[in-house]
């Protein structure tokens with residue numbers, strides 16, 4: 001990674017974390033922020049489980065065990081955000097009942113961030129049964145590492161003098177510590193497959209991709225400059241098991 005990319009990384013991730021933290025602190029934007037986090041966290045579970053099955057079929061029991069824990073953690077993260085929404089008497093919108101809303105908010109289909117992050121990879125190449133292991137491990141390592149820091153920033157803006165926020169703050173800090181653990185095993189998995197020098201190079205290339213992806217996301221946001229679609233509706237779900245589309249998430 002060159003110096004310019006490094007500077008952009010710091011500016012880009014700082015800006016993204018600032019916006020998310022601000023959206024979490026503001027009671028008006030908090031429900032939508034929680035909903036998008038719930039979707040991202042729960043949405044990664046089927047993907048990770050499919051990768052776990054593949055690792056196991058390929059005889060890599062070490063990786064299969066790590067992916068099992070990873071999937072379970074992400075499921076728990078989704079529930080933390082679902083519970084926080086429930087406290088606000090909200091839930092993620094039912095995409096089956098609101099296809100238009102799903103289309104409008106269908107960021108997983110055309111998400112400028114993911115399009116740029118995985119530039120050069122076809123949809124088929126990103127499927128769990130096909131993705132190159134090194135690409136999966138390194139790309140997810142970067143997302144997990146950054147997510148661990150972003151979650152700490154998000155938790156730190158929540159007040160402690162009010163029980164609902166205080167509980168959410170504790171939950172988000174536990175999410176942050178899980179993400180640190182995910183980044184650690186992903187790096188270890190890379191080190192089991194590559195020489196240290198190669199690990200550094202591949203991580204460096206995904207860091208550059210992340211910087212470019214943030215820039216793409218910001219420019220698309222500015223271009224659209226329209227209001228984000230709402231991801232929440234009033235009411236508490238009968239069960240807390242939203243099954244959104246699979247997405248690569250931290």
Ligand SMILES: [Fe+2]
Pocket residue numbers: 041073074077175179249250
């Ligand atoms: Fe997570």
Ligand SMILES: [Fe+2]
Pocket residue numbers: 074144178179182249250
């Ligand atoms: Fe994670």
